[in-house]
Amino acid sequence: MIKKLLGALALMMTCTVTMAAGGGYPLDKAPDRVNDLASLQNGAKLFVNYCLNCHSAASMRYNKLTEIGLTEQQIKESLLFTGTKTGDLMVGSISPADGKKWFGVVPPDLSVIARAKSQGGGITGSDYIYTYLRTFYRDTSRPPGWDNLAFPNAAMPHALWQRQGPREMVAEVIHPAASDAKGGPGAAHPAFEKVTTKYDAMGFATSTTEALKDYRGHGSSTYTFKALDPAKSAAYDNDAADLTAFLAWVSEPVQLKRKQIGVWVMLFLGLFLVVALRLNHSFWKHVK
Numbered sequence: 388m389i390k391k392l393l394g395a396l397a398l399m400m401t402c403t404v405t406m407a408a409g410g411g412y413p414l415d416k417a418p419d420r421v422n423d424l425a426s427l428q429n430g431a432k433l434f435v436n437y438c439l440n441c442h443s444a445a446s447m448r449y450n451k452l453t454e455i456g457l458t459e460q461q462i463k464e465s466l467l468f469t470g471t472k473t474g475d476l477m478v479g480s481i482s483p484a485d486g487k488k489w490f491g492v493v494p495p496d497l498s499v500i501a502r503a504k505s506q507g508g509g510i511t512g513s514d515y516i517y518t519y520l521r522t523f524y525r526d527t528s529r530p531p532g533w534d535n536l537a538f539p540n541a542a543m544p545h546a547l548w549q550r551q552g553p554r555e556m557v558a559e560v561i562h563p564a565a566s567d568a569k570g571g572p573g574a575a576h577p578a579f580e581k582v583t584t585k586y587d588a589m590g591f592a593t594s595t596t597e598a599l600k601d602y603r604g605h606g607s608s609t610y611t612f613k614a615l616d617p618a619k620s621a622a623y624d625n626d627a628a629d630l631t632a633f634l635a636w637v638s639e640p641v642q643l644k645r646k647q648i649g650v651w652v653m654l655f656l657g658l659f660l661v662v663a664l665r666l667n668h669s670f671w672k673h674v675k
């Protein structure tokens with residue numbers, strides 16, 4: 388029994404370590420739009436049209452979208468595929484088996500992804516999703532034809548690439564030169580080199596390596612995106628924020644109500660404070 392527990396613990400730890408090693412890209416802060424109904428509605432529309440083919444959000448029913456201000460009629464007209472009813476769960480259209488066959492992994496259910504990806508220290512799952520959606524770059528050498536900075540080697544293609552428009556990406560990686568990785572014989576400090584890889588909008592990469600003489604710094608990686616259609620790319624950032632807000636809402640739909648209740652609780656406490664102060668005043672009036 389204890390052995391099993393230890394085994395499970397070890398497995399959990401390796402998963403965490405690999406993820407931490409795989410990530411490392413600094414996450415952007417997601418705009419907070421989870422109380423913005425127009426954003427949530429746009430996010431829902433994008434999700435149904437672009438994500439639900441592969442993913443599900445099976446803890447959500449279509450008719451629950453009335454909570455973000457959509458009417459049953461709007462849900463029927465703009466969100467439902469033929470054959471789906473408003474009371475149905477938001478289940479994707481491919482089977483897990485097909486997902487596994489096509490992508491090598493089953494596209495995860497996104498019902499609680501915003502909570503699952505929370506990293507603590509003020510970094511939320513929303514920050515992860517927002518960054519993930521905005522750091523895809525074309526790379527023809529990879530099976531999906533894309534790679535991602537927040538999730539290197541992800542098996543997911545960039546589902547919204549047409550909305551984002553073409554982009555280039557330049558990666559500059561400074562690291563100890565291979566021949567001199569351990570500092571080299573007799574070297575006081577390792578020789579560094581800078582590898583610059585440019586991915587063009589079609590995903591073809593060209594790479595140059597430059598030896599850095601007298602470099603005293605550390606290894607580092609810098610990634611720069613260049614949008615070839617800046618207006619489209621900016622509109623896409625807005626979409627990504629809305630989609631992120633929608634996924635944050637899906638993972639905790641009650642948060643809208645909780646926040647509304649919170650406001651009433653604060654009002655009540657404020658009022659009660661006045662009453663308590665007055666009572667306090669009149670109780671002690673004769674003593675003082």
Ligand code: HEC
Pocket residue numbers: 433434437438439440441442490492493494495497500516519538540541542543544546547630
């Ligand atoms: C063509 C199928 C496909 C579409 C369309 C798709 N995804 Fe994915 N998605 C995947 C696969 C496959 C994975 C698993 C990636 C992996 O584990 O390597 C994934 C993983 C994810 C993850 C988890 C990343 C992680 O760190 O575990 C998120 C978040 C996600 N997708 C969001 C979306 C959103 C939002 C959309 C709609 C804009 C979308 N996906 C559209 C196939 C798809």
